[in-house]
Amino acid sequence: MSVPATRGGALTLLGTTALVLAGLALAGSEPSGGLTRLAGGLALAGVLAELVAMKWPGFGFFSTGFAFWFALALLPPPAPRIALLAASAALTVRVLLRGGPGLAGKAGEVVAELLPLAAGLALTAWTPATRGFLPVLAGSAAFLATASLVPALLEFPTAIPSPRGKLLPLLATLPALGILLAALTRKYPEMLPVMVLPILALEHAARLAASWERQEEPRRLQRRLEQADRKRNLAEKEQLQASQELALKVEEKALLEVLSENLAGHETAASTAHSALSLVRRMVACRSAVVFLAGTEGLVPLAWESPHPDHLASWKLLGLSDPVAERAWQTGGSILADRAQNDLDPGEGEACSRLAVIIPRQGVLSVEATRPGGFGKADQGRLELLARCLGPTLQSARRLEDLQRELALQRQVNQRLEGWAAGLERTLQGIPGLSASLKPHEVRQALLELLGEVVPHDLLVLSPPHPEPTPGQEDSEAVRALAEATLRNRRPLLLEDAARSRFAPPAPGIRSVLAVPLGPDGQDSGVLVLGSCRLRAFERFHQDLTWMLAHQAGVALQKARLHEDLLETHRALQESQAYLVQSSKMAAVGQLAAGVAHELNTPLGAVLLGLDSALQSLPQGSERAASRLQTARRAALQARETVAKLLFYSREAGQGMRKTEVNQVVSDTLKLLDHHLSLEQIQVQWNPGQVSMVRANPNELQQVLTNLILNARDSLRQSDPPRRLCLTTRCEGTQSVIEVEDSGPGIPLEISDRIFDPFFTTKPVGQGTGLGLWVSLEIVRRHQGSLVQYSAPGRTRFVLGLPVTSEARDRTWETSTH
Known part of the structure; x- marks a missing residue:
C-alpha cells in the first residue's frame, strides 16, 4: 500500500473522529443565558491568537489560542459550543491563509490542528461540571496526548519529532493557563486584559525559542553532515576491508580448489604429505619443507623436500629435533623465527627464517625460507590455509591406512582361522x-x-x-x-x-x-x-x-604295543609248548641215544677185538689184507668215538666244573657239526690261538658253541655262496675269547636288543624255540663270562669271553685242527 493512500485513510478517519468529538462538545452544551461579554472577549482573544500563531520548523503552528478556548469551554453553556465553533473557524482561516501548499496538505493541517482541540474541549464539555477537576484534567490530558501523537500518525511536517519535543512543556502550560484564566475571569471579569499578558509572554517565549531553533538548525545540519561524512568514511573503510576480504576469499577459494585437486585421491599419508610439499614449493620460495607427524615419540618427519634427505631419514636413529616445530606444536599456533644452524640443516649457511604452521590434530608443517625475513603475512596465510586443508586430508589418509592395515590383519586372521579350522x-x-x-x-x-x-x-x-x-x-x-x-x-x-x-x-x-x-x-x-x-x-x-x-x-x-605284546606272549606260549614237546623228544632221544650207545659199544668192542686178533694172526706178506683190516679198525674206532661223544652230549649238565681246554671244545664241536655245515656249502675257517685253560663245564660250553654255530648256519642260508664261517680263539687279559663270525645278512638294528630275550625268534613256528641264545647267555653268566654280539650288513660276530683259571694264567698252548 502506498504512502498517500495510507495518509488519506488516516486523514479521513481522524477527520471523522474530530467531527464526532465536536458534535459531542456541542451536544453536551445546554444554552443558558446567552453570550456574555466575557465569552466574547475570550473568543476574540482566541481568534487573534490563532491568526498570529507562530510557525515552528519541523513542528507546525504553535498557538496559545487553546488557553482561551479551554477557558471559554469551562464557562457555563453555551460557552463550550462557542469555543469549538470559534476555534474551528479560526483554525480553518489560519490554515487557508498560512498553511502549506495543496489542498490535501491544508486539509491535513486542519485535521492535525483541530483534533487535539476538539478532543480537549469535548471531554471538558461532556463531563458534568459538578465533578470538580475531573473534566479539567480529562480535557488537558486529551489535548496533550492528541497534540503529541496525531501529527506523527499523519506523517505531516507538523509531526513532533520524538528526539526534539522542546515545545511540549509550552503546550503543557496552555491547559493550566486556560484553567487559571477561566477561574479569574469568572470571578473578576475586569482581569481579562491582565490575564492576557502571561499568554502573550508564553507566545513571546515560543517566538524566542523558534528564533533560537532557526539559528541552531544550520549547526545541527553541519553536525549531521559531519556525522554523515564520518559514516561515509567508515562505510568506505568497511567497503575496502570487505573488498580485501572478498579478494582474500577469492584467492582462498582458488587455492582451495588447487589443494582439493592435488590432495584428493591419495591413499597414504606419505603421498598426501609429498603432494602438499610440492604445493608449498609453488606457493612460497623456500629452501626446505618438512611435514612432521605428532606421535607418542614426539614430532617425527613424515615427508620432506630438503637438501639433506639422509639426515631426515635417520631422524629417530640420530635423536634429532626441530625446536621451532616443537614450540609451535606445544603452543598450538604458528611460529615465525629466524634461525641459525640446527638439526634440519647440519651444514653451514646463513641464518634464515623458519615458519612452523600447525596441521590441525596431525602435526606441524615446517618451512625454511631462502633468505632472512622471507615470509610475509600473505605467505603465512597461504601456508596456514594449506595446513588447515592438509589436516583433514592427512587424517583421512591415516585413517585409510589404519583401515587398510586392519583389513589386512583381518584377512590374515581370517586366513589363519580358516587354516586352523581346516587343520x-x-x-x-x-x-x-x-x-x-x-x-x-x-x-x-x-x-x-x-x-x-x-x-x-x-x-x-x-x-x-x-x-x-x-x-x-x-x-x-x-x-x-x-x-x-x-x-x-x-x-x-x-x-x-x-x-x-x-x-x-x-x-x-x-x-x-x-x-x-x-x-x-x-x-x-x-x-x-x-x-x-x-x-x-x-x-x-x-x-x-x-x-x-x-x-x-x-x-x-x-594299544598297538599291548597288542604286539599279547601276540608275542601268545607266540611265546606256543613256542614254549613246542619247546616242551621238543624237550620231551630230546630227552627221549637222549635216553634212546644212551641206550643205543651202550648197545653199540659191545658189538663195536667185539669188532675191534676181532680186527686186532685178525691183524695179529695174519701171515707175513699179507699187506693188502692188513691194510684193509686197518681201515676197518679205524672206521670202528671212529664209530666208537662218535658213540662216546653222543653219550657225552646227552649227559646232564650237573656233572660240575673242571679245567677245560677251549680249543679242544671248539674242535670237538666243529667235528660234531661238520656234516651239517657241509650240507649248506659253508666254508669253515678255524683260527686257534694261544688260550689259557678255563674252569667250565665242557658239555655246557659245547652247547653254547653249538647254538652259535647253528644260528650262523641259519643266517648263512639267506646269503648266496660263498658262505663263510670263521672261529677264532685268543687271550684278552684274564679272559679266553672265542669269536664266531659269519658273512650272513646281519641282525636288523630294531631287533638287536631283543635277540637274547627268552622265546624271541625270527623263525617260523615249529622251526625255532627262541631259547637258544637266551640259554647260551645264561650258561655264560653261570661261568662268570660274557657274550656280546656285533652286527653290520654282511657281517655278524659273537664274542664269548670266559675267565681263565688262576693256575693256567701263565700256561698257554697252541693246538691245531686236522
Missing part, C-alpha cells in the same frame, strides 16, 4: 585312522602323514624309542636334548627362534622347533620333533594340534 577338521578326520591299526609302524606312518597335512614343517623326527622315520639329516645329540627336556617337563616345547635358545638346532638351517611328547600325561612313548626353516613358523595352534595328535598317537601306539 582341526582334517585332524578330527584323521584321528580315527590312528586308532584303526594295531601295528605300531602303521600308526606312526599315519601320524607322520597326518602331521604333514595339518602342520607345515621341513623336518620331522620321532625320537627313541621309535627313532624312524627321519626324513632329514638331523643332529642326534640335539634331538636327544630336546627329547629329554620335553619328557622331563611333560609339556610341549616351542622354540620360535632356535638360534636364540639354549638348544642346538636339530638340523642345519632349522630355525623354529616344536617338540611334543607322545602319549597321555607324557608317558615314555617318545617325542615328536618338528622343525622349520622359517622363523616363528609354529604357533600355539600348531602346538595344541600337534599335542592332541601326539596324545592320540601315543594312545594308539600303546
